[in-house]
Amino acid sequence: MTDTLQIRPEAAAAPKPAIPLPTAAARAVTAAGAVLTAASAFLSWTYSSQFPGDLTVTGYPGGLQWITFTGGLLTLLYLLVGYGAPGLRGLAPGGAEGTTVILAVGAAATTWFTLIAISVELGGLANLTTGGWVAGVASLLAVAGALGLPRDGQHPQGNRLGVLLYPGKRPELRPAEPMPAVLEVGVVLLTLAAALGVFAYGVDTSYAELFAGFLILTGFAAWALNRSGDFARLGEIMQRHRVLASVGAFVAAGLFPFTQTGGSAEANANLGVSILIFAATALGLNIVVGLAGLLDLGYVAFLGVGAYTAALVSGAAGTAFNVQFPFWAAALLGAVVSGIFGVLLGAPTLRVRGDYLAIVTLGFGEIFRIVVQNLDGTSGPNVTNGAIGISNVPDLNILGFDFGSAHSFGPFSIGRFANYFELMLLFTAIIVLVFSRSANSRIGRAWVAIREDETAATAMGINGFRFKLLAFALGATLAGLAGTVFVHVNYSIVPDTFQFAGPTPPNSAFLLAAVVIGGMGTVSGPLVGASLFFLLQAKLSFLHDYQLLLFGLTLILFMRFRPEGIIPNRRRQLEFHESQTEGGQEGPTPELRTAEA
Amino acid sequence: MTDTTTATVDNAPAPGTPLLQASNVVMRFGGLTAVNDVSLTVNTGEIIGLIGPNGAGKTTFFNCLTGLYVPTEGTVTYKGATLPPKPHKVTQAGMARTFQNIRLFHNMTVLENVLVGRHTRTKEGLLSAILRGPGYRREEAESRAKAMEYLDFVGLADKAGSLARNLPYGEQRKLEVARALASEPGLLLLDEPTAGMNPQETRATEELVFAVRDRGIAVLVIEHDMRFIFNLCDRVAVLVQGRKLVEGDAATVQGDERVVAAYLGTPYEADADSTTADDSTTPEENQ
Ligand SMILES: Nc1ncnc2c1ncn2[C@@H]1O[C@H](COP(=O)(O)OP(=O)(O)OP(=O)(O)O)[C@@H](O)[C@H]1O
Ligand SMILES: [Mg+2]
Numbered sequence: 001m002t003d004t005l006q007i008r009p010e011a012a013a014a015p016k017p018a019i020p021l022p023t024a025a026a027r028a029v030t031a032a033g034a035v036l037t038a039a040s041a042f043l044s045w046t047y048s049s050q051f052p053g054d055l056t057v058t059g060y061p062g063g064l065q066w067i068t069f070t071g072g073l074l075t076l077l078y079l080l081v082g083y084g085a086p087g088l089r090g091l092a093p094g095g096a097e098g099t100t101v102i103l104a105v106g107a108a109a110t111t112w113f114t115l116i117a118i119s120v121e122l123g124g125l126a127n128l129t130t131g132g133w134v135a136g137v138a139s140l141l142a143v144a145g146a147l148g149l150p151r152d153g154q155h156p157q158g159n160r161l162g163v164l165l166y167p168g169k170r171p172e173l174r175p176a177e178p179m180p181a182v183l184e185v186g187v188v189l190l191t192l193a194a195a196l197g198v199f200a201y202g203v204d205t206s207y208a209e210l211f212a213g214f215l216i217l218t219g220f221a222a223w224a225l226n227r228s229g230d231f232a233r234l235g236e237i238m239q240r241h242r243v244l245a246s247v248g249a250f251v252a253a254g255l256f257p258f259t260q261t262g263g264s265a266e267a268n269a270n271l272g273v274s275i276l277i278f279a280a281t282a283l284g285l286n287i288v289v290g291l292a293g294l295l296d297l298g299y300v301a302f303l304g305v306g307a308y309t310a311a312l313v314s315g316a317a318g319t320a321f322n323v324q325f326p327f328w329a330a331a332l333l334g335a336v337v338s339g340i341f342g343v344l345l346g347a348p349t350l351r352v353r354g355d356y357l358a359i360v361t362l363g364f365g366e367i368f369r370i371v372v373q374n375l376d377g378t379s380g381p382n383v384t385n386g387a388i389g390i391s392n393v394p395d396l397n398i399l400g401f402d403f404g405s406a407h408s409f410g411p412f413s414i415g416r417f418a419n420y421f422e423l424m425l426l427f428t429a430i431i432v433l434v435f436s437r438s439a440n441s442r443i444g445r446a447w448v449a450i451r452e453d454e455t456a457a458t459a460m461g462i463n464g465f466r467f468k469l470l471a472f473a474l475g476a477t478l479a480g481l482a483g484t485v486f487v488h489v490n491y492s493i494v495p496d497t498f499q500f501a502g503p504t505p506p507n508s509a510f511l512l513a514a515v516v517i518g519g520m521g522t523v524s525g526p527l528v529g530a531s532l533f534f535l536l537q538a539k540l541s542f543l544h545d546y547q548l549l550l551f552g553l554t555l556i557l558f559m560r561f562r563p564e565g566i567i568p569n570r571r572r573q574l575e576f577h578e579s580q581t582e583g584g585q586e587g588p589t590p591e592l593r594t595a596e597a
Numbered sequence: 598m599t600d601t602t603t604a605t606v607d608n609a610p611a612p613g614t615p616l617l618q619a620s621n622v623v624m625r626f627g628g629l630t631a632v633n634d635v636s637l638t639v640n641t642g643e644i645i646g647l648i649g650p651n652g653a654g655k656t657t658f659f660n661c662l663t664g665l666y667v668p669t670e671g672t673v674t675y676k677g678a679t680l681p682p683k684p685h686k687v688t689q690a691g692m693a694r695t696f697q698n699i700r701l702f703h704n705m706t707v708l709e710n711v712l713v714g715r716h717t718r719t720k721e722g723l724l725s726a727i728l729r730g731p732g733y734r735r736e737e738a739e740s741r742a743k744a745m746e747y748l749d750f751v752g753l754a755d756k757a758g759s760l761a762r763n764l765p766y767g768e769q770r771k772l773e774v775a776r777a778l779a780s781e782p783g784l785l786l787l788d789e790p791t792a793g794m795n796p797q798e799t800r801a802t803e804e805l806v807f808a809v810r811d812r813g814i815a816v817l818v819i820e821h822d823m824r825f826i827f828n829l830c831d832r833v834a835v836l837v838q839g840r841k842l843v844e845g846d847a848a849t850v851q852g853d854e855r856v857v858a859a860y861l862g863t864p865y866e867a868d869a870d871s872t873t874a875d876d877s878t879t880p881e882e883n884q
Binding site for chain 2: 437443446452457460
C-alpha cells in the first residue's frame with residue numbers, strides 16, 4: 001500500500017505543465033505568440049540592408065523572416081489541432097501538445113538565431129529595430145504558452161535530458177484504418193511535392209545564415225512531425241502505395257532542376273547532381289555496412305575506380321588509351337572494373353573480421369590513391385597522369401543529346417548540370433532498385449544473417465566468405481557506376497579526391513557517416529544522410545576550418561542519442577529503444593552467452 | 598549395440614542404415630584434449646542421446662561434427678561421404694544443429710530466421726533477385742510457404758512477424774529448431790534443447806523431438822535432464838572428460854556404475870583400488 005502511495009505522485013507529476021496556467025490561458029498565450037511571430041515577419045527587423053536577405057522592408061518578409069513566418073504558422077496549426085479544430089483532428093495522432101512545444105521552440109530558435117546573427121554581423125543589439133524585438137518576444141511568448149499546455153504523450157522518468165525530453169515521447173501508435181484510396185494518393189502526392197519544395201528551398205538558400213535558419217526550423221519540424229505521429233502515419237500510407245511513392249519520388253526529384261530558375265540555377269543543379277552522386281555511393285556502401293555489417297573504411301576508392309575507368313575511355317586528351325567508348329559502354333565498364341577491384345580487394349581482406357577488417361580496408365583505400373598518384377610516367381607507367389590527374393573529360397553526348405549545353409523544354413530551360421542531374425537520377429534509380437531488391441531476397445537475408453551472427457549463419461548453410469565477397473563486390477560495382485557520371489560532371493579527376501577523410505565529400509569517412517547517421521540498412525536513410533551532409537558542408541562553408549571537428553561532434557551526439565540514425569530500420573529501432581518501451585526482454589541468460597564456438 | 602528403431606517414414610532411407618559415422622575424433626586445444634578418441638554412429642530413424650558432466654566435451658564434439666571445429670584427428674562421414682570441416686557444407690550435406698546458447702538472428706523476424714534456414718535448399722542468385730522473374734517469385738513464395746509450415750510445426754506460426762529477440766526464452770529454442778529443420782536435414786543435432794525450461798516446456802520439447810523423428814529425421818541430442826534423455830533416446834552415449842565412457846540403451850547406461858561415479862563422484866570405499874574419471878589419461882577399459 002505504501003509503495004503505491006509513493007509511486008503515484010511521481011506518475012501524476014509527469015503530465016503537469018512546466019508553467020502552471022489554466023489551459024484556456026495557455027492556448028490564448030500560445031496563439032497570440034504564434035500569430036505575432038508570423039506577423040512580425042512583415043515588419044522590418046533591422047536598419048541596415050547589409051545583413052543578407054534585406055530584413056529592412058516593412059510589409060513583406062525577406063530571407064530569414066520567411067523561416068520565422070513558417071515557424072509561427074506551424075505552431076499555430078498544431079495549436080489548433082490540439083484545440084480540436086474541425087478537419088485537423090487527424091493531424092496529430094500521437095498528441096498535439098508536445099508537437100506544439102517543439103514547433104514553438106523551433107520558431108523561437110530560428111528567430112533568435114536571426115536576431116543574434118544580425119547583432120553579431122552588424123555589431124551590436126542597436127541594429128535591431130522594434131520589429132526585430134517584437135519577433136523575439138513573440139516567439140518566446142509562444143514557447144511560454146506552449147509550456148503551459150496540458151502535457152500529452154509518455155514521459156520518461158529520471159532522465160538527465162529532462163529539458164530535451166520535455167515534449168514527451170509519442171505513445172505507440174496502432175496502424176490506422178486506411179483512408180479512401182483517392183485521399184491516400186493525394187496525401188502521397190502532396191507529401192512528395194512538399195518534400196521537393198523543402199529540398200529545393202534548402203538547396204536554393206543563397207547565404208549561410210539563411211541555410212542555417214532553414215536547417216534549424218526543418219530539424220525542429222521533422223522532430224515535431226515525428227512526435228505528432230504524422231511521420232508514422234505517412235509511412236503507413238507510403239507503404240500501402242509503395243510503387244506510387246517510389247515512382248513519385250523519382251518524378252519529384254526529376255522536377256528539381258525545373259524548380260531552380262534565376263542566376264544560381266546552374267550552381268544549384270551542380271549541387272543537386274553532386275548530392276545524387278554522393279547519395280548513390282552511400283547507398284552502395286550501405287550494402288556493405290548496413291546489410292552485411294562489414295566496416296569498410298576505404299570505400300571511396302571504388303568511386304575512384306569507376307571514375308578513372310570512365311575517364312580513361314572518354315577520349316580525354318593525354319590519357320594512356322586514346323579511345324572513346326559510348327557512354328553506356330563506359331558506364332558498364334566502370335561498374336564491372338570496380339566490381340572486379342571489389343573482389344580483388346575483398347578476397348584477401350574479408351578473411352579478417354571486425355576491427356581488423358576496418359583497418360585493412362582503410363589501408364587498401366589509401367593504396368588505391370597512392371597507386372593512382374604514381375602511375376604518372378615517372379614512378380610507374382603513365383596511365384592516370386599521376387597527381388595532376390585527367391582533365392578535359394569531354395561532355396557526354398547520348399543519342400545526339402549534348403549534355404554540355406542547355407536545352408529547353410517548353411517554357412523551361414535546363415543547363416549542363418541539370419542534364420547530368422537527370423542522368424544521375426536514372427543511375428540512382430537503378431542503384432535504389434538493386435539495393436532494395438537484393439536486400440529483400442535470399443541474398444539480403446544471408447547478408448543480414450551474417451551481420452547478426454556469422455557463426456549461426458554459416459551453420460545455416462551460408463558460405464560466409466562468399467556472401468561477404470558478394471556484398472563487397474556489389475557495393476563496389478554500384479560505387480563504380482556512380483563514379484562514371486562523377487567524372488563527366490566534374491570535367492576532370494585527380495587522385496586526391498579519394499581520401500579517407502577530408503573537408504569535402506566524397507571521402508570514405510563522409511560516406512560512412514552518411515550511412516550511419518542516415519540509417520543503416522534502409523534505402524532512404526543514406527539518401528537523406530548524404531543530402532544533409534553534402535548541403536551542410538556546401539552551404540556552411542564559413543565553418544570550413546571546424547568542419548571535421550563538428551563532423552566528429554555530430555557523429556558522437558548521434559551515436560549517443562539516436563544510434564539507429566535519422567531514418568531507423570524497423571529492426572534497429574526495436575533493437576536500440578526496446579528497453580525503454582517494453583522493459584527490454586533479454587533472450588538468453590547472460591551466463592549462457594559466454595564460451596562455446 | 599542393438600537398434601531400437603520403432604517409427605519410420607516411407608520416404609526415409611531404410612531404417613538402421615548408418616547416417617552419421619564419427620570415427621576416433623580427437624579435438625585438442627593446446628594442451629587440453631577436449632574430445633579424446635570418440636567414435637559414434639547414428640543410424641536413420643534413431644534418437645541418440647549424448648550426456649556427460651559439465652565440460653565433458655559434448656559441445657566440442659558437436660562442433661567437430663558440424664565443421665565449426667576442425668578435429669585434430671579422426672573423420673566424420675555422413676551418408677558414407679566424408680564431411681569437409683566447413684559448417685555451410687555440413688548443412689548442405691544434410692546435418693543441421695541448434696546451439697547451447699541460443700544463436701538466433703535477433704533482429705530479424707521469426708519468419709526471416711526460418712527463411713535463412715532455407716538457404717541451402719533455395720538457389721536464387723543476385724541477378725534473379727534483382728530481375729524478379731516469375732521463377733524467382735515462385736521460389737520465394739514456395740520458400741515462405743515452407744517456412745510457415747515449419748513454424749506451424751513447432752507452434753510459432755502466430756509469431757511469424759515479431760522479432761526473434763522479442764520471443765520468450767522457450768520459444769526462442771523452438772525457433773532454433775524450426776530454423777534448423779528448414780534446411781531439410783537428415784540428422785538434427787540439438788545442444789541442450791531444454792536448458793532453462795520448466796517441466797511443461799520440457800515435455801513439449803520431448804513431443805517435438807518425437808515428431809521430428811516421425812518425419813524421418815534422426816536426432817542427436819545433448820542434454821543434462823536425465824528423465825528427458827531416458828524417455829526419448831534409443832541409445833545414449835556418455836562422455837566424461839572427453840572420452841566416451843559407455844554407450845547403450847537407457848537401462849544399460851543407468852545401471853552402469855561408472856556413469857554414476859562420473860556424475861556423483863567416486864564412492865569413498867572404491868577410491869583406493871580403482872582409477873576413476875578424474876584422471877582422463879587412464880584408459881577406462883582397465884576398470
Ligand atoms: N575453443 C576452445 N578453446 C579452448 N578450450 C575449449 C574451447 N572450446 C571448449 N573448450 C574446452 O573444452 C572442454 C569441453 O567443453 P565443452 O563446451 O565441449 O563441454 P560440454 O560438455 O559441452 O559442457 P556443458 O555441459 O557445460 O555444455 C572445456 O574444458 C572447455 O573449456
Ligand atoms: Mg555444452
